[in-house]
Amino acid sequence: MAEAAATGSLAERLLAGDKRALARAISLVENRDPEGDRLVAELFPRTGEARIVGLTGPPGVGKSTLIGAICVELRQADREIGVLSIDPSSPFTQGAVLGDRIRLSDHFLDPGVFIRSMATRGSLGGLAEAALQAALLMDASGKDDILLETVGVGQGEIDVVDHADTVVLALMPGSGDSIQALKAGVMEIPDVIVVNKCEHPLADTMIREVKAVLALGPERTWRVPVVRTEATKGEGVSELVATIDAHRAHIIAAGTLAERRARNLRAEVLGIAAARLRRDLELRAQNDPEWAGLLERVVSREIDPATAARELLERTRGD
Amino acid sequence: MAEAAATGSLAERLLAGDKRALARAISLVENRDPEGDRLVAELFPRTGEARIVGLTGPPGVGKSTLIGAICVELRQADREIGVLSIDPSSPFTQGAVLGDRIRLSDHFLDPGVFIRSMATRGSLGGLAEAALQAALLMDASGKDDILLETVGVGQGEIDVVDHADTVVLALMPGSGDSIQALKAGVMEIPDVIVVNKCEHPLADTMIREVKAVLALGPERTWRVPVVRTEATKGEGVSELVATIDAHRAHIIAAGTLAERRARNLRAEVLGIAAARLRRDLELRAQNDPEWAGLLERVVSREIDPATAARELLERTRGD
Numbered sequence: 001m002a003e004a005a006a007t008g009s010l011a012e013r014l015l016a017g018d019k020r021a022l023a024r025a026i027s028l029v030e031n032r033d034p035e036g037d038r039l040v041a042e043l044f045p046r047t048g049e050a051r052i053v054g055l056t057g058p059p060g061v062g063k064s065t066l067i068g069a070i071c072v073e074l075r076q077a078d079r080e081i082g083v084l085s086i087d088p089s090s091p092f093t094q095g096a097v098l099g100d101r102i103r104l105s106d107h108f109l110d111p112g113v114f115i116r117s118m119a120t121r122g123s124l125g126g127l128a129e130a131a132l133q134a135a136l137l138m139d140a141s142g143k144d145d146i147l148l149e150t151v152g153v154g155q156g157e158i159d160v161v162d163h164a165d166t167v168v169l170a171l172m173p174g175s176g177d178s179i180q181a182l183k184a185g186v187m188e189i190p191d192v193i194v195v196n197k198c199e200h201p202l203a204d205t206m207i208r209e210v211k212a213v214l215a216l217g218p219e220r221t222w223r224v225p226v227v228r229t230e231a232t233k234g235e236g237v238s239e240l241v242a243t244i245d246a247h248r249a250h251i252i253a254a255g256t257l258a259e260r261r262a263r264n265l266r267a268e269v270l271g272i273a274a275a276r277l278r279r280d281l282e283l284r285a286q287n288d289p290e291w292a293g294l295l296e297r298v299v300s301r302e303i304d305p306a307t308a309a310r311e312l313l314e315r316t317r318g319d
Numbered sequence: 320m321a322e323a324a325a326t327g328s329l330a331e332r333l334l335a336g337d338k339r340a341l342a343r344a345i346s347l348v349e350n351r352d353p354e355g356d357r358l359v360a361e362l363f364p365r366t367g368e369a370r371i372v373g374l375t376g377p378p379g380v381g382k383s384t385l386i387g388a389i390c391v392e393l394r395q396a397d398r399e400i401g402v403l404s405i406d407p408s409s410p411f412t413q414g415a416v417l418g419d420r421i422r423l424s425d426h427f428l429d430p431g432v433f434i435r436s437m438a439t440r441g442s443l444g445g446l447a448e449a450a451l452q453a454a455l456l457m458d459a460s461g462k463d464d465i466l467l468e469t470v471g472v473g474q475g476e477i478d479v480v481d482h483a484d485t486v487v488l489a490l491m492p493g494s495g496d497s498i499q500a501l502k503a504g505v506m507e508i509p510d511v512i513v514v515n516k517c518e519h520p521l522a523d524t525m526i527r528e529v530k531a532v533l534a535l536g537p538e539r540t541w542r543v544p545v546v547r548t549e550a551t552k553g554e555g556v557s558e559l560v561a562t563i564d565a566h567r568a569h570i571i572a573a574g575t576l577a578e579r580r581a582r583n584l585r586a587e588v589l590g591i592a593a594a595r596l597r598r599d600l601e602l603r604a605q606n607d608p609e610w611a612g613l614l615e616r617v618v619s620r621e622i623d624p625a626t627a628a629r630e631l632l633e634r635t636r637g638d
Contacts, residue, residue, distance in 0.1 A: 276632060282589060
């Protein structure tokens with residue numbers, strides 16, 4: 001009962017915009033505490049008001065610097081901001097990543113900006129689920145804008161950036177692989193492209209390449225704009241924010257915001273369910289004394305992987 | 320009975336190295352025909368002899384040209400080769416991809432080279448499973464080397480290239496995003512790196528960058544070699560093949576080949592099982608008359624995605 005009251009008060013404080021309550025709530029979902037799930041379930045009806053912007057792109061293009069610069073811009077309009085940074089875990093020095101964080105930390109003392117970083121510990125599926133829950137908590141706490149920052153590297157079970165209302169892809173001169181991936185269709189076309197570090201001598205070439213790739217694509221009602229920025233100096237950032245605004249106005253006018261959100265929620269439900277099934281499966285395999293034996297028979301080429309998978313599923317279903 | 324006899328003969332013809340039998344068998348697994356599963360199960364004890372080399376890298380670096388050049392080299396040593404190319408499906412013109420294929424098709428008339436291309440139709444999970452089964456079929460048919468070509472974009476449920484004995488990452492001057500991804504640790508360090516298009520003026524810069532990134536990594540018994548190639552002219556390809564040979568010799572000497580294969584097979588079994596659970600889940604969701612209603616309640620913010628996922632799992636478990 002005391003615990004229920006404490007939860008109630010955490011929810012209330014979060015709804016009132018208390019930063020510490022929001023931080024604690026996000027820790028609960030990050031640690032997969034069932035209390036976190038309950039909190040999200042309770043607060044979900046109070047979400048849906050925030051604008052969600054996803055910023056993705058290869059490592060090193062200056063995503064965090066861009067987010068910092070966008071925050072400056074949005075704060076001038078007095079908007080409350082939540083930033084959720086989804087970090088890759090590095091087996092190397094995390095220097096580059098930490099370097100980026102420093103700029104973002106200029107905003108650590110601004111009460112209008114709430115910044116949270118979540119690291120990939122192992123399974124991307126679980127992280128994505130926690131990240132989307134954290135975004136919901138930020139939404140419920142009254143943020144006007146939620147900025148999701150992710151490294152653009154393929155799909156986990158749920159791709160966090162796909163849950164944004166507007167997806168911004170950040171590139172820089174030298175992002176040849178990303179251009180090729182867009183061209184080959186292995187990377188989805190975002191809503192807005194920003195070419196950062198635009199004072200680089202090869203920036204014009206990069207912008208021409210981006211535009212050439214976009215010109216190959218099918219005609220759509222929204223023509224993907226290409227914005228140039230030099231985020232360290234704040235150059236081009238007003239235009240970027242105006243472009244994000246324009247995209248939102250477009251999808252609201254076209255009636256596709258609701259449609260996009262419905263599609264994203266559907267994918268989220270299926271993604272969460274699939275991720276849980278997978279975690280369950282791995283746990284059961286670990287705890288199943290016959291799993292090691294089953295695997296041994298695969299390694300000795302006695303039974304093939306698909307047959308072993310079927311046996312594993314039959315065994316875990318029987319539980 | 321007649322069908323069983325036909326299957327028996329398909330397996331026999333495949334084991335005897337008949338190309339048409341191999342092609343038909345791969346079509347069965349590609350189309351998810353249960354006959355394909357039975358065939359793989361039957362032939363699995365006859366696999367494990369082939370060397371499996373995975374070649375990955377961003378689109379446009381010339382992976383297919385490299386594979387073509389590697390084939391020339393391996394054919395001189397009279398080795399039988401299977402090539403499995405895993406294509407991304409492009410919403411744009413598939414020009415680049417088709418252009419690559421043309422060079423590979425120089426080998427279409429060589430009876431010692433069997434080339435098969437599989438396209439991503441929707442779920443990467445299902446494709447990966449079929450691709451790994453196809454590799455097993457090539458192995459059973461007596462190929463000495465199986466070359467797996469994939470675009471290096473993140474993980475599906477199973478990452479095909481991870482199932483190779485030796486993983487080669489292909490880069491080119493301009494592969495800045497991949498270098499950054501290696502540096503940030505969001506892309507795994509391969510066994511061999513090849514920098515193709517090495518006549519490009521920025522090739523030396525790229526090679527320096529690659530070496531600098533590798534120098535940041537932890538000490539390992541295998542120092543990742545960086546090989547320069549100009550695949551269109553066959554330059555550096557002998558050295559690349561020699562390096563792949565050296566890696567294999569190293570893992571055999573170190574005793575890690577068996578270990579690596581056991582780990583890969585374990586991941587494959589779990590990956591196949593998880594992919595099947597997910598397909599099952601999506602199918603059941605589609606066929607469940609209450610799924611639309613459940614989703615509607617999420618969209619109207621009545622219940623949150625995690626709760627809906629739990630309800631969906633409970634419903635499908637009850638069946």
